[in-house]
Amino acid sequence: MYHIHTEGLTVGYGDVSLIKDIGFSVGKGEILTLIGPNGSGKSTILKSITKQLATIAGAVYIDEEELKNISYKNLAEKLSVVLTERIQTEYMTCYDVVALGRYPYTGRMGILSDEDRQIVIESMKKVDVDSLIDKDFEKISDGQKQRVLLARAICQKTEIIVLDEPTSFLDIKYKVQLLNILRTMAKEENITVIMSLHEIDLAKKISDKILCVKGNVISYFGKPEEVFKKAIIKEIFDIDDEEFEVYFSGTRFFDVFKEG
Numbered sequence: 329m330y331h332i333h334t335e336g337l338t339v340g341y342g343d344v345s346l347i348k349d350i351g352f353s354v355g356k357g358e359i360l361t362l363i364g365p366n367g368s369g370k371s372t373i374l375k376s377i378t379k380q381l382a383t384i385a386g387a388v389y390i391d392e393e394e395l396k397n398i399s400y401k402n403l404a405e406k407l408s409v410v411l412t413e414r415i416q417t418e419y420m421t422c423y424d425v426v427a428l429g430r431y432p433y434t435g436r437m438g439i440l441s442d443e444d445r446q447i448v449i450e451s452m453k454k455v456d457v458d459s460l461i462d463k464d465f466e467k468i469s470d471g472q473k474q475r476v477l478l479a480r481a482i483c484q485k486t487e488i489i490v491l492d493e494p495t496s497f498l499d500i501k502y503k504v505q506l507l508n509i510l511r512t513m514a515k516e517e518n519i520t521v522i523m524s525l526h527e528i529d530l531a532k533k534i535s536d537k538i539l540c541v542k543g544n545v546i547s548y549f550g551k552p553e554e555v556f557k558k559a560i561i562k563e564i565f566d567i568d569d570e571e572f573e574v575y576f577s578g579t580r581f582f583d584v585f586k587e588g
Contacts, residue, residue: 331488337376359514454482
């Protein structure tokens with residue numbers, strides 16, 4: 329039983345397909361990371377499996393129920409999303425933004441209960457933004473905004489979290505902290521995490537499965553030890569031996585790769 333899986337999925341915009349025949353499966357408590365060059369379609373895949381973008385063909389299943397048959401309200405109770413697009417937050421404090429994660433449970437009036445407010449505070453503490461409770465969301469740094477948006481996703485209390493480049497704008501301390509939070513949530517709370525990352529060394533360390541996106545197909549899908557090989561990384565990112573050695577040799581990234 330997979331928590332989320334796809335069958336023959338084709339994604340794109342309108343009738344124009346970008347990536348065809350996408351097939352992957354993720355179990356509960358697993359982390360799936362999408363890697364690939366900029367513009368390869370990672371964000372398009374994430375938008376499609378979260379119903380923010382209509383699929384062209386194939387199917388996405390959550391707990392064996394097809395995504396197209398799940399209402400947006402029910403989906404909000406199953407899956408939370410942190411994408412790169414900024415939400416409209418004029419005149420909203422960081423607390424207000426995080427509290428948006430509770431609205432699938434509040435009914436039409438949108439009134440938070442004492443329990444909801446406690447969950448908001450706990451979620452902010454988890455990612456170290458509780459000191460920003462009363463701050464104007466628009467006036468904090470990009471890195472702080474990224475952590476506040478993660479707190480909103482945590483606050484939603486779903487079994488699946490989907491994130492597009494969650495480490496963008498973060499310095500190394502907060503990159504590691506954020507990924508450790510996701511890893512802990514996956515393993516201790518049985519939460520499924522699907523995300524895209526630029527940092528392939530971090531992707532290797534945190535992920536249970538890797539999906540490689542290049543061209544109009546999925547190049548590779550498997551465990552990190554199956555995917556992170558020199559030949560595969562060179563192919564995916566279109567780099568030659570000299571470029572590979574210049575970038576990776578003598579750095580902390582070098583032990584990411586196995587020969588092959």
